[in-house]
Amino acid sequence: MDWTRNPSKAACSTTLFKVDCCQFCTVLESVRNGHIKRITDEDIQSSVIELLGNNVSTTYVTCPLDPKKTLGIKLPYFVMTVKNMKKYFTFEVQVLDDKGMKRRFRASNFQSTTRVKPFICTMPLRLDEGWNQVQFNLADFVKRAYGSTYVETLRIQIHANCRLRRVYFADRLYTEEELPAEFKLYLPGLHSLLDLMRIKLCGYSPFVFGDQSRLDR
Template sequence: MFKNTFQSGFLSILYSLGSKPLQIWDKEVVNGQIKRTQDEDIHSNVLEIVGSNVQSTYITCPADPAATLGIKLPFLVMIVKNLKKYFTFEIQVLDDKNVRRRFRASNFQAVTRVKPYICTMPLRMDEGWNTIQLNLADFTRRAYGTNYVETLRVQVHANCRLRRIYFSDRLYSEEELPPEFKLKHDEFQQNKLFWKSLAMVDIHVLWISFESANWLYPNWSL
């Protein structure tokens, strides 16, 4: 999908304020709903994904099941709100052994497990809005001893609210981010190992990194 596109800086695949936020996404809804709604904390439109079963209500990109994203940028960033319900998302990547690996994070899982084709891990989200940052190249290298080539697919399940999902060539400081990539301009800070609440806006930043795996996941197992 983006394989032949020049990639540098930022590449956004979902923005809740866009005219068609799910233009390149497909959705599956069973006993749930996916809609754009006004968030009471940021007073702006966001995409809400809710369902009674996290596995049966989700959005997936690309929309065509036979297509792949072809995004080589190694950092994935999600601006997501914790709805205090079960939530999971999954990233499928290709490594230099030409093997497809999946990384799945869930807020209802307690232990990280690495299997040949899938790595599942706990996701600890604080209340309110969170920014989740994943170093996919580091994940691939540490979990499988191979090199990250590209991201093939992104799938986000219930239950959450989304502002934006994007890839970047590196992690950018808050000052370097374009205003439209911030949840609230100049009311936002980052911390490498833990979430930090702000007085004015309840936003929390989590860097999911294997460097902090022992701190984040004390029950790490292979």
Template sequence: MFRNIYQGGFLSILYSCGSSPLKLWDVHVKNGYIRRITDEEIKSLALEIAGTNVATTYIYCPAYPKKALGIKLPFLIIIIKNMKKYFTFEITILDDKDMHRRFRVSNFQTTTRIRPFSTSMPIGLSGGWNQIQFNLSDFTRRAYSTNYIETTRIQIHANCRVRRVYFADRQGFNTCIN
């Protein structure tokens, strides 16, 4: 999708206040819902993903399974609200060994597990809104002793509110929650 497009500094793939925040995404909903709501804390729109099982309600990008994001920027930043329920997200990357690897981050995982093609790790979220900064290059190097090439896919599962999902070329590339 973005492989042949200039990727300078910052690339947003979801912004809850935009006219069609899920334009690049598709949804899977079973025993849950995905809707845009006005969050009372920030007094602005957010995308709420909720379900009885984190595995059955999620959004994913790109929408087409045969496509790849092709995003080379190494920092994934997600602005997300902790809903005090089980939550997870997954990122699939391509490394310099031409291997697809998946990082699964969740608040119900207690230990990090590294397998040949996937790594699962815990995350602790503060109450309310959080800015998650995920250094894909560093995690790829530490988990697999390979180099990060690009992000091919991302999934965000229930239960959370999402404000923005973007990639950046450096840590600390900040956008305002509002």
């Protein structure tokens, strides 16, 4: 399935845009000393994509497949339903801002400090045990890190180690009750980490520019 920019698709997806993780094996895979495969998760009894590897940098899926193409998704919220495998895990989202600059945001559970460089912002990620819903306000991060305005998402890349159930973009944060059935994860006691990385950033990890911080600017 081709998830690259499609004007007709964008016109009918003004509030939610789903990247079906059960179709994720059709996008580019890179596997070295690990595996990427579809399995049935024992907790939710549903099909998911499992990414496991000894080195997170060499086991990942990326979308779109063609490096010359982009997703072209303008919705500012990136939402991912992911299972904590109690191993190293990282993911990355590349966006375009109103300065015409491509910026990458990379979150990892093995990093303790948020740092901003001209083309990449790296930050810590904390997941609860079991299934988590990560909600990432891209517009807010672009503004806080670079002082510019979010335009669109170009690419996403999800690395080992995790189980992936759902990835979608939204115009705002939705409650579980508001979401269509296909966007929900049916699991009693699901942790809903509302805007997880924004909370982590505001509470614990200011942007670091050497000896400067832009958290409160």
